[in-house]
Amino acid sequence: MAHTLAITKIEDITHDVRQFTFEKPEGFEFTPGQAAEVGIDKDGWRDADNPFTFTALPEWDELQFTIKIYPSHDCLTEQIGQLSLGDRFIIGDPWGTIEYKGRGTFIAGGAGVTPFIAILRMLRQRGELSGHRLIFANKREADIILREELDAMPGLETIHVLSEEDKHGFEHGRIDQDMLERLIGSTGQHFYVCGPDDMVESINGALKDMGADPDGLTFEE
Structure with missing residues (x-):
């Protein structure tokens, strides 16, 4: 199931990495290390389905991605780098094989x-x-x-x-x-x-x- 979520916060982490925060849909669950397929609510990019990893914790009231931006590439991250507060991501269900198994x-x-x-x-x-x-x-x-x-x-x-x-x-x-x-x-x-x-x-x-x-x-x- 896809969720269309508005950006509530954008933070520059490095010169080419940004952190995007959204409200978490009710009942949305994931485990640390999991990712989701992502598009943006923009013509030509709604079905981009690039994987990004959640950097929030499951118990937080918000979702978060920390994304490296490639402004010189004609790709989804170049488009993401142009987004502002209120613009929307389209986020699929969580998946992934990276999970914590021990020290x-x-x-x-x-x-x-x-x-x-x-x-x-x-x-x-x-x-x-x-x-x-x-x-x-x-x-x-x-x-x-x-x-x-x-x-x-x-x-x-x-x-x-x-x-x-x-x-x-x-x-x-x-x-x-x-x-x-x-x-x-x-x-x-x-x-x-x-x-x-x-x-x-x-x-x-x-x-x-x-x-x-x-x-x-x-x-x-």
């Missing part, structure tokens, strides 16, 4: 962190962040989504990796097996991986080569 390491590339935002917010609310790790890869420091919030989460070990800048306090390069071996310690834990397809494939392969249980890898299939 472990989250590995994200760029906007791939969005499925983990609600999960980490849930764990923070429960007081259960201790023992979890987030390895978050971006091109530059300015690209880091919700950095202040993530860095301040009590008990969460957050490691930022920059591929195009070499700065003090950050890992530099790309997440490969050598970096994973140095950063994660034991493979006897859950791993949650989200990002560009080639990154997810590479990291999953490296983790398996390191001895991680394939059943302990959670990613969008």
Whole structure:
């Protein structure tokens, strides 16, 4: 069932990421990590059906998406970047295979962190962040989504990796097996991986080569 929902709040998160908030329809349910197919109430874009992940918590009175905008592309996010308060999204039913299964390491590339935002917010609310790790890869420091919030989460070990800048306090390069071996310690834990397809494939392969249980890898299939 599709819901047409007006935007109630827009917030710039980084230079190219915006957060959109809507009223939640009565009875609408989802679990942290799930996404929905999205269009916008505009000619030519109502059936776009691009997937975006909810970054709100299920018990909130509102829904929220945190979306990377590509203004130079002729695509849905370019259109979303032009929206204002009162404009409307068309949101389908929740779906997705990324869900929390137990303590472990989250590995994200760029906007791939969005499925983990609600999960980490849930764990923070429960007081259960201790023992979890987030390895978050971006091109530059300015690209880091919700950095202040993530860095301040009590008990969460957050490691930022920059591929195009070499700065003090950050890992530099790309997440490969050598970096994973140095950063994660034991493979006897859950791993949650989200990002560009080639990154997810590479990291999953490296983790398996390191001895991680394939059943302990959670990613969008």
